[in-house]
Amino acid sequence: MKKALTIAGSDCGGGAGIQADLKTFQELEVYGMSVITAVTAQNTLGVQGVFPLGTEAVVRQIDSIAEDMGTDALKTGMLFDSAIIEAIAEKIKEYHWEKTVVDPVMIAKGGETLLQQEAIHALKNKLLPLAFIVTPNIPEAEELSGIKIHHFPDMKEAARIISDSGVRYVMIKGGHHENSPVSRDLLFDGRNFYEYTAKRFVTKNTHGTGCTFSSAITAELAKGADVFDAVATAKDFITAAIEDGIQIGNGHGPTNHWAYRKRSMVK
Ligand SMILES: Nc1ncnc2c1ncn2[C@@H]1O[C@H](COP(=O)(O)OP(=O)(O)O)[C@@H](O)[C@H]1O
Ligand SMILES: Cc1ncc(COP(=O)(O)O)c(N)n1
Secondary structure, eight states: OOEEEEEEEEETTSSSHHHHHHHHHHHTTOEEEEEEEEEEEEETTEEEEEEEOOHHHHHHHHHHHHHHTOOSEEEEOOOBSHHHHHHHHHHHHHTTOOOEEEOOOOBOTTSOBSBOGGGHHHIIIIIGGGOSEEOOOHHHHHHHHSSOOOSHHHHHHHHHHHHTTSOSEEEEOOTTOTTOSEEEEEEEOSSOEEEEEEEOOOOSOOBTHHHHHHHHHHHHHHTTOOHHHHHHHHHHHHHHHHHTOOOOSSSSOBOOTTHHHHHHHHO
């Protein structure tokens, strides 16, 4: 069985972070492992507390996995600060991990900070050069590129700038374009652009969409898919998960990780 690792924050509410990643790995039939960078107290209403674990705890978890089991692909999510990012970058180099998906989580949907401002430099300069693919949403792409994204052509310009950091593929997610009838994501390979478009659903149950999407890419890469097939499957997975989103809690409910497999069983 292929293995996938997530290095991210815990969401006790189960919709985002480590919990969303492991559910996605399971649904896509890879063996899931996790390295926790921070524990959050969180629910569908927002983030009530953030408790980082510190670099030693992160490094020791990575070593435990690498020295025994290894992994076929990995993703990073919430990383909290530059010390944690630098420690992870060193480990990715040490273990020659090539299939690294970086989801540059910065701010929760409710506006709470999940990455310190001081860490953005380390993310760009230490982690992105080691990454296979980076998956920013629109505000994250603005932060990484330094330009404002108003329209689709701006996404292309931002992707070009982010690509200069040395990452192989840039995938900018269009989920934040709320007035569009479609959800249009853009992949850039350093030369050409590829669009992944699906129906946009009007729903408030979008907690964990980015985590779920990037972990689905990771699972597919672990199984040996190329980047285009991995992104296409991840897009189908997240679209189904959003369409069947779950009304749990009083705020932004989670997506439904079971929806994709349920549909393929019905077919
Ligand atoms: N309302 C929606 N309907 C359909 N797809 C969506 C919707 N919101 C987001 N998506 C898709 O979900 C994925 C995650 O995007 P996004 O929500 O922008 O990420 P993040 O959670 O990091 O902000 C992308 O493929 C995006 O196009
Ligand atoms: C621990 C943790 N990691 C990431 C997110 C971002 O979630 P989203 O996927 O909705 O952007 C979150 N809210 N909590």
